[in-house]
Amino acid sequence: MNIETIAPSKALIDLERIKKKRVNLAIFGHGNVGAKLIDQIIEAKTGIYSRRNLDLNIFAIANSKTVLLNADGIEADWQDTKRHKGTDYAPEEVIGFAKQHNLENLVLIDNTANSTFVKHYTSFVENGFSLVSSNKIGNTLGLNFYNELRQILKTNNKEYLYETNVGAGLPLVDTIKLLHRSGENITRIKGVFSGSLSYIFNAYSENNEQFSTVLREAICKGFTEPDAREDLCGNDVGRKLLILARELDLYVEFEDIAIENLIPKSLRKVSKDRFLESLADFDVPFHIKRINQKPDHVLRYIGDLRGDLSKHDGAILEVALVSVPKNSMLGQLKGSDSLFEIYTESYGKNPIVIQGAGAGAAVTARGVFGDILRLSDKLN
Numbered sequence: 302m303n304i305e306t307i308a309p310s311k312a313l314i315d316l317e318r319i320k321k322k323r324v325n326l327a328i329f330g331h332g333n334v335g336a337k338l339i340d341q342i343i344e345a346k347t348g349i350y351s352r353r354n355l356d357l358n359i360f361a362i363a364n365s366k367t368v369l370l371n372a373d374g375i376e377a378d379w380q381d382t383k384r385h386k387g388t389d390y391a392p393e394e395v396i397g398f399a400k401q402h403n404l405e406n407l408v409l410i411d412n413t414a415n416s417t418f419v420k421h422y423t424s425f426v427e428n429g430f431s432l433v434s435s436n437k438i439g440n441t442l443g444l445n446f447y448n449e450l451r452q453i454l455k456t457n458n459k460e461y462l463y464e465t466n467v468g469a470g471l472p473l474v475d476t477i478k479l480l481h482r483s484g485e486n487i488t489r490i491k492g493v494f495s496g497s498l499s500y501i502f503n504a505y506s507e508n509n510e511q512f513s514t515v516l517r518e519a520i521c522k523g524f525t526e527p528d529a530r531e532d533l534c535g536n537d538v539g540r541k542l543l544i545l546a547r548e549l550d551l552y553v554e555f556e557d558i559a560i561e562n563l564i565p566k567s568l569r570k571v572s573k574d575r576f577l578e579s580l581a582d583f584d585v586p587f588h589i590k591r592i593n594q595k596p597d598h599v600l601r602y603i604g605d606l607r608g609d610l611s612k613h614d615g616a617i618l619e620v621a622l623v624s625v626p627k628n629s630m631l632g633q634l635k636g637s638d639s640l641f642e643i644y645t646e647s648y649g650k651n652p653i654v655i656q657g658a659g660a661g662a663a664v665t666a667r668g669v670f671g672d673i674l675r676l677s678d679k680l681n
């Protein structure tokens with residue numbers, strides 16, 4: 302086509318477009334966190350496009366059943382469109398679709414809590430995707446998987462960001478990474494790692510309610526894991542400890558963590574529905590724990606990473622329910638706040654403290670969004 306035949310305004314628009322960097326996003330999981338993230342991206346898209354010359358193009362949205370694909374970008378009415386046009390799929394089809402449409406600067410975003418889905422990470426990376434994940438499972442399977450994934454990322458020159466794996470939207474993983482990489486000797490990380498259990502024990506200590514009432518509230522507000530037992534059995538806190546320990550180059554497996562499980566034995570293996578019907582089974586044991594404390598003490602569920610952290614195998618990882626003075630830092634926690642005390646050699650007896658909302662769809666989605674922007678800066 303002769304350039305003179307193009308209307309001047311069109312030619313200008315095309316030049317404008319060329320200046321922009323397009324990053325193509327495939328979002329897996331659109332429950333509490335995923336749906337919020339999609340809405341946040343779509344809402345911020347125009348501003349980011351003009352301010353940062355960055356075009357965030359969501360080309361795939363999938364859950365456990367269906368996918369919605371559009372190479373030109375999925376828009377604000379995605380829920381309705383997906384309901385009508387979503388199709389059954391296998392994750393590899395998203396890779397095929399990206400290839401077929403020559404999409405570049407690819408990012409897979411994992412907002413599932415699924416352990417099978419993470420097994421697809423390697424084939425996505427080998428096919429040009431970087432990874433952003435709120436799902437912790439990819440970092441907490443065996444060390445073989447952990448190391449192999451990092452090797453594949455390195456070989457393919459791709460990134461994997463997961464700031465929301467610990468402390469939801471709080472800047473924790475990055476802080477630990479930077480301290481460690483800069484040679485700071487981290488000696489202990491301790492605190493309330495779970496936003497959901499923080500909410501539950503803060504409310505339970507504050508009000509004279511039954512444990513089941515508080516637990517039900519936490520589930521309804523979206524603070525807990527999809528199956529709240531993942532929080533209550535201590536696995537979720539354990540995973541966070543493990544993720545931080547591995548950031549410090551400690552060779553630890555999930556099985557190395559000593560975890561106090563808070564779920565009555567009778568409810569550990571029943572179906573999720575049966576569990577939800579039986580929340581009252583928590584009431585008596587927790588009432589006993591509450592009244593058996595010293596005066597002015599409250600219950601807190603804490604994670605503790607300590608030991609000789611300078612040795613690859615020197616760490617002790619512990620998750621336990623403790624009773625602490627009400628006027629201590631842990632005792633004063635409110636809402637769904639998490640609190641992390643990071644002890645290091647240079648900071649001495651006074652730890653670095655990171656505190657704030659440690660659970661909730663909006664703050665977690667914002668943290669995932671932050672990772673996407675951080676990654677986008679590194680793409681061409």
Ligand SMILES: NC(=O)C1=CN([C@@H]2O[C@H](COP(=O)(O)OP(=O)(O)OC[C@H]3O[C@@H](n4cnc5c(N)ncnc54)[C@H](O)[C@@H]3O)[C@@H](O)[C@H]2O)C=CC1
Pocket residue numbers: 329330331332333334335363364365366412413414415417418435436437465466468469496523524525526527659660661662665
């Ligand atoms: N809610 C919170 O405060 C925080 C959550 N997270 C993590 O965020 C992730 C998502 O949590 P929620 O949104 O609360 O969970 P959710 O249960 O509301 O949503 C999970 C989504 O994943 C989809 N899914 C499940 N298996 C899948 C598969 N194989 N392929 C594709 N999609 C699949 C489900 O269909 C659903 O759309 C979890 O890994 C959680 O640990 C992390 C930090 C804080």
Ligand SMILES: N[C@@H](CC=O)C(=O)O
Pocket residue numbers: 466468469494495496497498524525526532537659660661
């Ligand atoms: N269940 C988690 C949510 C985010 O990881 C928590 O309690 O912190």
